[in-house]
Structures are given as structure tokens and as C-alpha cells.
Amino acid sequence: MTAPDSNGTPMVRFENVTKSYGSFVVLDGLDLEFGAGEKVAIIGPSGSGKTTVLRMLMTLERINDGIIWLDGEPLTHMERDGQLVPANAAHLRRQRGKIGMVFQHFNLFPHMNAVQNCMEAPVTVLRMPKAEARARACELLEMVGLGDKFNHYPGQLSGGQQQRVAIARALAMRPKVMLFDEVTSALDPELIGEVLNVIRKLGSELDLTMLMVTHQMGFAKEFADRVCFFHSGKICEQGPPEQIFGAPENERTKQFLSAVLEAT
Numbered sequence: 101m102t103a104p105d106s107n108g109t110p111m112v113r114f115e116n117v118t119k120s121y122g123s124f125v126v127l128d129g130l131d132l133e134f135g136a137g138e139k140v141a142i143i144g145p146s147g148s149g150k151t152t153v154l155r156m157l158m159t160l161e162r163i164n165d166g167i168i169w170l171d172g173e174p175l176t177h178m179e180r181d182g183q184l185v186p187a188n189a190a191h192l193r194r195q196r197g198k199i200g201m202v203f204q205h206f207n208l209f210p211h212m213n214a215v216q217n218c219m220e221a222p223v224t225v226l227r228m229p230k231a232e233a234r235a236r237a238c239e240l241l242e243m244v245g246l247g248d249k250f251n252h253y254p255g256q257l258s259g260g261q262q263q264r265v266a267i268a269r270a271l272a273m274r275p276k277v278m279l280f281d282e283v284t285s286a287l288d289p290e291l292i293g294e295v296l297n298v299i300r301k302l303g304s305e306l307d308l309t310m311l312m313v314t315h316q317m318g319f320a321k322e323f324a325d326r327v328c329f330f331h332s333g334k335i336c337e338q339g340p341p342e343q344i345f346g347a348p349e350n351e352r353t354k355q356f357l358s359a360v361l362e363a364t
């Protein structure tokens with residue numbers, strides 16, 4: 101189902117990944133691939149492990165077993181004396197820069213304006229010259245429709261505008277993969293559309309691998325090349341949106357979708 105890149109290497113590969121908190125197993129031997137440029141929606145009930153998949157990919161926490169690969173290189177591991185060993189903090193930091201993540205809460209720096217928010221990581225992490233980082237920030241803010249808000253501080257922006265700054269900020273690191281974790285959940289209903297429009301635009305204009313945990317089934321159906329339905333830390337069913345939403349095969353998928361669609 102994945103769209104491999106020209107070398108046939110998936111952009112992301114989870115290989116037998118397990119994540120536990122104490123005795124509670126959240127991801128249970130997960131095998132999963134995402135192709136270069138692929139748009140994937142991750143859906144499933146609360147607590148099924150959707151966010152954990154993104155957090156493990158972002159290396160925000162360590163996995164207990166297995167390995168995650170990014171663009172053919174070990175993400176969670178590093179090579180030492182010809183062996184793959186768990187990555188050290190410096191390796192994780194370097195790898196993390198290749199992945200952009202946008203969260204439910206925008207987490208912008210309140211004392212920085214929109215341009216400064218987008219410049220901060222490229223300057224401090226990538227050591228990008230300030231003029232270049234500023235030009236890139238402006239270009240990205242234009243792309244997310246905030247060309248007239250360069251000097252606005254988060255407190256002067258609506259939730260939807262702040263989330264669009266957060267998207268521009270993540271893109272400023274030139275990530276290979278963008279992760280979106282319920283990015284519209286904290287927004288007032290009338291602001292959701294503007295953020296989804298930006299994601300739609302990025303999907304059509306940039307050749308980025310985009311993984312999205314979402315409860316917006318309508319958007320998932322329209323946007324995703326593939327939908328993965330999670331249940332209890334495993335993929336229960338996956339396939340093109342027309343299959344998952346139109347003719348789901350698994351009983352759990354059917355139950356979940358009928359409950360969600362009934363509630364909307």
C-alpha cells in the first residue's frame with residue numbers, strides 16, 4: 101500500500117515496534133511503512149495508540165523494542181562497531197530535526213512574533229544564517245496565508261492563525277515528514293476550515309510525507325492516500341479511504357465508524 105520512493109525505500113518504517121508504560125503495552129510489535137510523499141490518516145478510538153505512533157516517530161520518548169527507520173537510516177538506533185545500538189541523545193536530536201510535528205495546542209513562543217517563531221529552530225538548531233531564516237519564515241507564512249501577520253504576536257492571532265504559524269514553523273526545518281496530531285481539536289468550529297485548507301494546500305504543493313491523526317473523518321476521506329485504523333496498539337485495518345469508509349471489512353472498524361458518523 102505504501103508508495104515507495106525511487107529507491108524503493110519507504111520514508112518511514114516501524115519494524116516490530118513495542119512501547120509500554122510499565123506493564124501497559126501501548127504499541128504491540130507494530131510493523132508499518134509510510135511511503136515518500138504519501139498522505140496517511142490515522143484513525144481509531146481514544147487510547148488506541150495513535151498519538152503514541154507519532155510521538156515515537158518524533159523520538160519524544162524511547163521505544164522498548166524494535167526499530168524505526170527514516171528514509172533508509174535508523175532513527176531510533178545508531179551504528180556502532182557494525183552493530184545497531186539504541187541511539188544516543190545527540191543522534192536523536194539530529195534525526196528529530198528531519199521530522200516536523202504540529203500538535204493540538206500550538207505552543208508558540210508568546211514573546212516572539214510570527215516570523216521570530218518560525219526562525220527560532222532553524223537558527224538555533226540548524227545554525228541557519230538569520231537573513232536566510234527570516235526569508236524562509238516569510239515565504240512559509242505567505243504559504244499558510246499569513247503574509248499580513250509577520251509582526252503579530254500569538255496573543256494577537258486567532259487560534260486558527262496560531263495553528264497556521266505552528267505549521268509554518270514546523271516546515272521551516274525542511275522536514276522530510278510532517279506529523280499532525282489532532283491539529284483542529286482545540287479550535288472553535290469556524291476556525292477549523294482554514295487550518296484544513298492549509299494542510300490540503302501543503303498536500304498538493306509539497307512532496308512531503310504527511311501523517312495525520314484526526315477525528316475529522318470527512319477530511320481524512322478526501323485528503324489521505326491511505327487510512328490506518330488503530331485498535332489496541334495495532335493496525336486493525338488499512339487501505340484507501342474509499343475502502344475504509346465505504347466498505348470496511350473488520351468488525352471493529354465498522355463499529356468505530358458507525359459510532360463516529362452517528363455522533364456527527
Ligand SMILES: Nc1ncnc2c1ncn2[C@@H]1O[C@H](COP(=O)(O)OP(=O)(O)OP(=O)(O)O)[C@@H](O)[C@H]1O
Pocket residue numbers: 121126144145146147148149150151152153
Ligand atoms: N506517558 C504516559 N504514561 C502512561 N500511559 C500513557 C502515557 N502516554 C500515553 N499513555 C497511554 O497509552 C494509551 C495510548 O495513548 P495515545 O495517546 O497514543 O492514544 P490515542 O489513540 O492517541 O488516543 P486519543 O484519541 O484519546 O488521543 C492510552 O491508554 C494512554 O493513557
